Amino acid sequence: MRVLVAGASGAIGTRLVPQLIEAGHEVIGTHRSAGSVECLRALGAAPLQLDLLDQDAVMRAVIAQSPDAIVHQATALSNLTDLKNFDRTFHQTNLLRTRGTDALLAAARRTGVRRVVAQSYASARHARTGAMVKAEGDPLDEHPVASMRESVAAMRYLEQEVSAAGGIALRYGTFYGAENDGLVEPVRKRQFPIAGDGAGVWSFIHLDDAAAATVLALEHEGPAIYNVVDDDPAAVREWLPVLAQALGAKPPRRVPRWLARLFAGQAALMMATESRGASNAKAKRELGWTLRFPSWRDGFVAAYTPAARAHAASRPVDSVSVART
Numbered sequence: 001m002r003v004l005v006a007g008a009s010g011a012i013g014t015r016l017v018p019q020l021i022e023a024g025h026e027v028i029g030t031h032r033s034a035g036s037v038e039c040l041r042a043l044g045a046a047p048l049q050l051d052l053l054d055q056d057a058v059m060r061a062v063i064a065q066s067p068d069a070i071v072h073q074a075t076a077l078s079n080l081t082d083l084k085n086f087d088r089t090f091h092q093t094n095l096l097r098t099r100g101t102d103a104l105l106a107a108a109r110r111t112g113v114r115r116v117v118a119q120s121y122a123s124a125r126h127a128r129t130g131a132m133v134k135a136e137g138d139p140l141d142e143h144p145v146a147s148m149r150e151s152v153a154a155m156r157y158l159e160q161e162v163s164a165a166g167g168i169a170l171r172y173g174t175f176y177g178a179e180n181d182g183l184v185e186p187v188r189k190r191q192f193p194i195a196g197d198g199a200g201v202w203s204f205i206h207l208d209d210a211a212a213a214t215v216l217a218l219e220h221e222g223p224a225i226y227n228v229v230d231d232d233p234a235a236v237r238e239w240l241p242v243l244a245q246a247l248g249a250k251p252p253r254r255v256p257r258w259l260a261r262l263f264a265g266q267a268a269l270m271m272a273t274e275s276r277g278a279s280n281a282k283a284k285r286e287l288g289w290t291l292r293f294p295s296w297r298d299g300f301v302a303a304y305t306p307a308a309r310a311h312a313a314s315r316p317v318d319s320v321s322v323a324r325t
């Protein structure tokens with residue numbers, strides 16, 4: 001298929017492009033910054049500079065490129081520092097998930113593109129009652145923390161619109177597997193403490209496994225929603241010390257709930273203490289997806305420990321190592 005990947009130069013896009021090409025697809029990779037052109041060319045995609053928030057430009061681009069399928073991976077999350085003002089921090093990403101999705105779906109409708117796959121998120125979205133691990137059909141949080149209402153609504157909007165168009169929304173776990181993953185620096189600097197009892201459950205996914213599931217989703221009939229997460233949802237108090245160790249950092253500090261609320265805000269406290277993780281049973285069953293890193297326990301070691309990284313760097317160049325450059 002001829003696949004248009006919107007946001008191809010980002011963390012997941014750069015892992016996805018080589019896997020799509022390896023699966024026999026032709027890839028048009030959209031990006032926003034001029035600096036992404038060479039990266040996309042090196043990965044084997046035809047680069048296309050496109051602002052997803054410019055609806056006319058998206059329509060023109062999709063008509064001109066005439067893809068068979070569209071994958072929406074555009075976010076604006078490279079400066080994720082302030083979780084206290086969650087919706088303000090996610091504002092641009094929320095626009096990409098609402099207006100950006102609208103623009104892509106309108107163009108897909110006009111050009112008869114039936115295969116659409118879009119990025120959503122799995123953890124911290126479900127009702128904060130009952131089981132700590134949730135399936136796709138379990139109720140979402142109807143009363144989200146006030147500071148994250150717009151962000152939660154944007155994800156729900158994307159999933160509804162993509163499903164209504166017959167497409168597939170992928171609720172990824174928290175990405176890891178790149179040196180500049182968002183969690184790396186805060187954990188290395190001991191700025192990510194275990195707040196309260198640290199009982200909030202997170203689901204992780206290695207970027208290469210996330211990309212593999214996306215390739216499979218593209219070959220699958222929608223509408224559908226899949227959790228693309230690993231086999232091992234875990235409480236913050238469990239995974240955070242393991243991540244710190246893999247990074248060679250000191251163990252995380254512990255802070256009481258009131259202090260976490262004061263400095264990091266209600267959204268961060270919720271994620272640390274009440275978040276639910278997600279089950280990947282449906283994606284494995286229906287997509288035939290197998291994971292290279294079924295648990296973050298092995299994945300963190302492979303991604304972050306100096307010995308494992310040195311070993312990976314000494315391997316002959318293959319599609320995975322090209323994606324990491």
Ligand SMILES: NC(=O)c1ccc[n+]([C@@H]2O[C@H](COP(=O)([O-])OP(=O)(O)OC[C@H]3O[C@@H](n4cnc5c(N)ncnc54)[C@H](OP(=O)(O)O)[C@@H]3O)[C@@H](O)[C@H]2O)c1
Pocket residue numbers: 006007008009010011012013030031032033034036050051052053073074075076077078079080096121172173174175176180181182183
């Ligand atoms: N599930 C998760 O845990 C999750 C999900 C997403 C991101 N993240 C994390 O957030 C951090 C940053 O993510 P990232 O590296 O993917 O970068 P990003 O800044 O979120 O950009 C992602 C992609 O969207 C494109 N883009 C941004 N604004 C756009 C717009 N208005 N129109 C069209 N395309 C636009 C970017 O193009 P340019 O590259 O040209 O700017 C890039 O291709 C990483 O640490 C990543 O792991 C985590």
